Amino acid sequence: MAKVLVSDPIDQVGIDILSQVAQVDVKTKLPPEELIKIIPEYDALMLRSETKVTKEVVEAGTNLKIIGRAGVGVDNIDVPAATRQGIVVVNSPEGNTIAAAEHALAMMLSLSRHIPDANLSIKENKWDRKRFIGTEVYKKTLGVVGLGKIGSHVASVGKALGMKLLAYDPFISKERADQLGCTLVDLDLLFSEADYITLHIPKTQETAHLINREALAKMKPTVRIINCARGGVIDEDALAEFLAAGKIGGAALDVFEQEPLGESKLRELTNIILTPHLGASTAEAQVNVAIDVAEQIRDVLLGLPARSAVNIPGLTPDVMEKLRPYLQLAETLGNLVAQLAGGRIEQLTIRLQGDLASNETQPIVVAAIKGLLSQALRERVNYVNAAIEAKERGIRIIETKDASVRGYSGSLHLEAKGSMGEHSVTGALLGNGEIRITDLDEFPINVPPSNYMLFTLHRDMPGIIGKIGSLLGSFNVNIASMQVGRKIVRGDAVMALSLDDPLPEGILSEITKVAGIRDAYTVKL
Ligand SMILES: NC(=O)c1ccc[n+]([C@@H]2O[C@H](COP(=O)([O-])OP(=O)(O)OC[C@H]3O[C@@H](n4cnc5c(N)ncnc54)[C@H](O)[C@@H]3O)[C@@H](O)[C@H]2O)c1
Ligand SMILES: O=C(O)CC[C@@H](O)C(=O)O
Numbered sequence: 001m002a003k004v005l006v007s008d009p010i011d012q013v014g015i016d017i018l019s020q021v022a023q024v025d026v027k028t029k030l031p032p033e034e035l036i037k038i039i040p041e042y043d044a045l046m047l048r049s050e051t052k053v054t055k056e057v058v059e060a061g062t063n064l065k066i067i068g069r070a071g072v073g074v075d076n077i078d079v080p081a082a083t084r085q086g087i088v089v090v091n092s093p094e095g096n097t098i099a100a101a102e103h104a105l106a107m108m109l110s111l112s113r114h115i116p117d118a119n120l121s122i123k124e125n126k127w128d129r130k131r132f133i134g135t136e137v138y139k140k141t142l143g144v145v146g147l148g149k150i151g152s153h154v155a156s157v158g159k160a161l162g163m164k165l166l167a168y169d170p171f172i173s174k175e176r177a178d179q180l181g182c183t184l185v186d187l188d189l190l191f192s193e194a195d196y197i198t199l200h201i202p203k204t205q206e207t208a209h210l211i212n213r214e215a216l217a218k219m220k221p222t223v224r225i226i227n228c229a230r231g232g233v234i235d236e237d238a239l240a241e242f243l244a245a246g247k248i249g250g251a252a253l254d255v256f257e258q259e260p261l262g263e264s265k266l267r268e269l270t271n272i273i274l275t276p277h278l279g280a281s282t283a284e285a286q287v288n289v290a291i292d293v294a295e296q297i298r299d300v301l302l303g304l305p306a307r308s309a310v311n312i313p314g315l316t317p318d319v320m321e322k323l324r325p326y327l328q329l330a331e332t333l334g335n336l337v338a339q340l341a342g343g344r345i346e347q348l349t350i351r352l353q354g355d356l357a358s359n360e361t362q363p364i365v366v367a368a369i370k371g372l373l374s375q376a377l378r379e380r381v382n383y384v385n386a387a388i389e390a391k392e393r394g395i396r397i398i399e400t401k402d403a404s405v406r407g408y409s410g411s412l413h414l415e416a417k418g419s420m421g422e423h424s425v426t427g428a429l430l431g432n433g434e435i436r437i438t439d440l441d442e443f444p445i446n447v448p449p450s451n452y453m454l455f456t457l458h459r460d461m462p463g464i465i466g467k468i469g470s471l472l473g474s475f476n477v478n479i480a481s482m483q484v485g486r487k488i489v490r491g492d493a494v495m496a497l498s499l500d501d502p503l504p505e506g507i508l509s510e511i512t513k514v515a516g517i518r519d520a521y522t523v524k525l
Pocket of ligand 2: 277
C-alpha cells in the first residue's frame, strides 16, 4: 500500500480521502533532518506553509510521486528540484481565496478603526474613546497590487464599501479590471494616490521588496498598507523605519520575511497589526484545501492525472482526456524514432500536421520527448520532467505545424538527429483510435506499432522478403505482419515487420549480411 506523509495540520476530511488508497502518517513540526530521514519511505507528501520542502528533502524523497500543498503558494517547495525528479507538485488554487481576501479586508477595517488596540485597552479596564477615533473607508482610494483571485475579491468588496479602486497587475487585461470597477494604473500612481494599499501578488524575483524605501517615500503619509500575500514583498526594515517616523499611517501584516516571526522591530510599533499567517485559517478554507489536495494525491497514486499540477504546464485533466490518444501516438513515435536513431540524440523535430496542427502543441511535444527519453531513462522520465531532462541532455527541440498535410484526421511527424544518424517517422490515428505508423524515413507504410518490430532498408528486388522470412523462421521468430514501402519500383524500400517474439542476439548482423539489405533496426515498443 502507498504511504502518505502529512507534515502540517490539515483537516480530517483530507486524511479520510487519503486513507482510501494509502497508509497515512501525520507527523507535524518535524525538524528538517528528521523529515529528510523519513521521506524515502513515502510516495506522497502533503503539507501547508510550515514544512519547507528543500532540494535536500526532494532529493531524499526517492519514492515520492507527488507533493501536495494544501493552499495556493508553493514557495515553501523547491518546485524546480521536484520537477527535475519527476515529482508532480499540486496545490489548491482557489480553496482559500475567500478566506485570504476576507482576512485582508478585516485587516483594512481593523486598521481604520483601531480594533485590536481598542480591544486591548478595554480589557485593561480602560474606557478610552478619544484615542480610537478612526477613519472611514467609504470614498477612500484602495490600491490593489495583484488583481488575481484574491485581489479581485478584495476589489469587489472594496467597491461595495464605496471605495475608489486603483489596481496594478501587468498580466491583467483592461477589460477584466473594468469588470471589477478598477482603474489599471502604474505602480507609481497607485503608490501616490492610494489611501490603502493591499498586496495580492506572489513572491517572485520581480516582487521581492516591491515595497521598499523608494516606494514608501512615494506614498501618502496617511497610507495604510496590508500584506496578506507573501512575506518578502515588503522590506520589513524599511517599513518599520517609515512607521516609526510616522511617515506612513499604518500597516497590517499576516506574512513575514521569516516565519515564524522572530525578533523584529515590527513588534515594537503601535501603528501596526500583526497576525501569524492566518489568511487561510478558516474552517471552510481548511476543508476546501484539504479535499482539493487530498483528492489529487489519491488520483495520482491511482495513476490518474492531477487537476492543479503546477509543474505540468498545459496538461490539465481536460486537455489530457481530449488529447490522450494523440499523447499515446506521440510517445510511441518518440520511442520509435529514438531507437531508430540510436546513440545520443541531438535534435528532435516535432511537426503537427493536418487537423492536429490546430491543437495545442505543448502536451504533444512533451509526450514525444517522454517517448524519446524512455529508452535512456525508463520510468524516471514522465510528463513532469521530460522537457527539463531533454534540455539538460542538450537535446534541441523544434516544434512546427503544417495544416496543409492531407490524409487521416491529422498526423504527427518526428525527426531525430543523433550521433549515429538521422531518422524520421510519421504516425496517425485511425477512426477507432488505433495508432498507425504511416511513414518511415520518407517511405510510405501502414503498420500498427507492436511490442517487437524489425525495420530494414533494402533494395527492392525479388527474393529479399523470402530470405528475411526464412532467416527469422530459423531463429524461431514468428512474424505477425509485414509490409514493404517504396517510392519507386526496384529502388530503395523499407520493410516493417511486427513480430510475436523478441529478436535473439546476433540475428541483426545475420540480417544485414543478406544481399540487398542496407540497414536493419530492431525496436521494442
Ligand atoms: N495569507 C495567507 O494565508 C494566504 C492565503 C492564500 C494565498 N496567499 C497568497 O496570496 C497571493 C495571491 O494569491 P491568489 O490566489 O490571488 O493568486 P493569483 O495567481 O490568482 O493572483 C496573483 C496575481 O498577481 C499578479 N502578479 C504577478 N506578478 C506581479 C507583479 N510583478 N506585479 C503585480 N502583479 C503581479 C498576477 O498577474 C495575478 O493576477 C499569493 O502569494 C498567495 O500565496 C496567502
Ligand atoms: O497553509 C496556510 O495556512 C497558508 C496558506 C497560504 O499561505 C497559501 O498560500 O495558500
